[in-house]
Amino acid sequence: MSNIKVWKSESLGISIEIDYDKCTGVGECVRVCPVGVYELVDGKATAPNIDQCIQCCACVVACPNNAIKHSSC
Numbered sequence: 001m002s003n004i005k006v007w008k009s010e011s012l013g014i015s016i017e018i019d020y021d022k023c024t025g026v027g028e029c030v031r032v033c034p035v036g037v038y039e040l041v042d043g044k045a046t047a048p049n050i051d052q053c054i055q056c057c058a059c060v061v062a063c064p065n066n067a068i069k070h071s072s073c
């Protein structure tokens with residue numbers, strides 16, 4: 001069973017997938033994202049501000065658990 005949550009931005013035409021079997025809530029995505037896309041909720045990363053994304057891919061690179069997939073990265 002996969003446990004993947006997906007956020008989409010209609011305006012940007014992008015998506016972010018976070019695998020909750022891999023996410024440990026360490027918060028590297030929250031720390032590195034230059035525009036505040038991520039928030040930790042109950043110890044897991046969420047991407048409520050995806051419409052702010054500048055598609056820099058820092059979150060994908062920073063995640064130590066390889067839990068983030070980004071449609072542009």
Ligand code: SF4
Nearest residue numbers: 033053054056057059
């Ligand atoms: S690609 Fe860059 S701007 Fe977009 S969510 Fe990841 S770190 Fe933030």
